[in-house]
Amino acid sequence: MSLRLSTVILPYRRWHEGGRSTWTRAEQLGFHTAYTYDHLSWRSFRDGPWFGAVPTLTAAAAVTERLRLGTLVTSPNFRHPVTLAKELISLDDISDGRITLGIGAGGTGFDATALGQEPWTPRERADRFGEFLPLLDRLLTEDAVSYEGGFYSAHEARNIPGCVQRPRLPFAVAATGPRGLALAARHGQAWVTTGDPKLFENGTPEQSDRALRQQGDRLADACAAIGRDVGELERVLLTGFTPERSRPLESVDAFVDFAGRHRDLGFTELVVHWPIPDSDFAADDKLFERIAMEAPAQLKE
Helix, strand or coil, X not given: CCCEEEEEXXXXXXXXXXXXXXXXXXXXXXXXXXXXXXXXXXXXXXXXCCCCHHHHHHHHHHHCCCCEEEEEEECXXXXXXXXXXXHHHHHHHHCCCCEEEEECCCCCCHHHCCCCCCCCCHHHHHHHHHHXXXXXXXXXXXXXXXXXXXXXXXXXXXXCCCCCCCCCCCEEEECCCHHHHHHHHHHCCEEEECCCHHHCCCCCHHHHHHHHHHHHHHHHHHHHHCCCCHHHCEEEEECCCCCCCCHHHHCHHHHHHHHHHHHHCCCCEEEEECCCCCCCCCCCHHHHHHHHHHHHHHHCC
């Protein structure tokens, strides 16, 4: 089974002070996709520079030619399906069909209250996501959509000419619970996970592998429930949140071992964070580039 290597570039640099060059370098290094986080602010970066995902990806589309681009992940926390669909169709057009939408139910971080609302409960996040994703699917595939739901509405929303990618740009659905996995099975072209967060602090790699295998089994069950072949979905692991944390980026051999294990678990794409000094994603820049250039070939052997 082949394994693609992608990266996620956090949008904390000004475009003309390292932002642009990072995206163009990602293409030069041969990454399959370069994603960015779709947040208003995020964790320890809250009090520093942080730029919007859609404008950043638009700029990245203008300075790259082959690199796929995407969010990892967008959520209902501060998005509405109608306005998001228009932005995605525009972005897909500007990039000539190189956009993947990573999307999930959202969480309890800064985005959850930035618009002045109370944080949603896990059940309400799941309820909203269950309405948000099918409506977004329709908005990206139909010329005109009207809908009245419990959380979202659309009144004759027009989305002509639609996406360059047909029938729409691909969805990479982040999910681990039963309702999210059911949405991934029905609407996703890929499934995204970060592993089991309960194992991050004190878990072992063996426990993490077991948890990821179980998540994959539940995805297969969700697909079987609607008569879909689970093999139609790509499986994406956003690294950095398993018990190994950043250790796979300490050497080419360490990364190849880590990547090989997860390929054997059925993953088709690994996403590594672009190095950020003085953060949880700090890594040696030259070694990171060596991994990007050398590891994919070793994983084919």
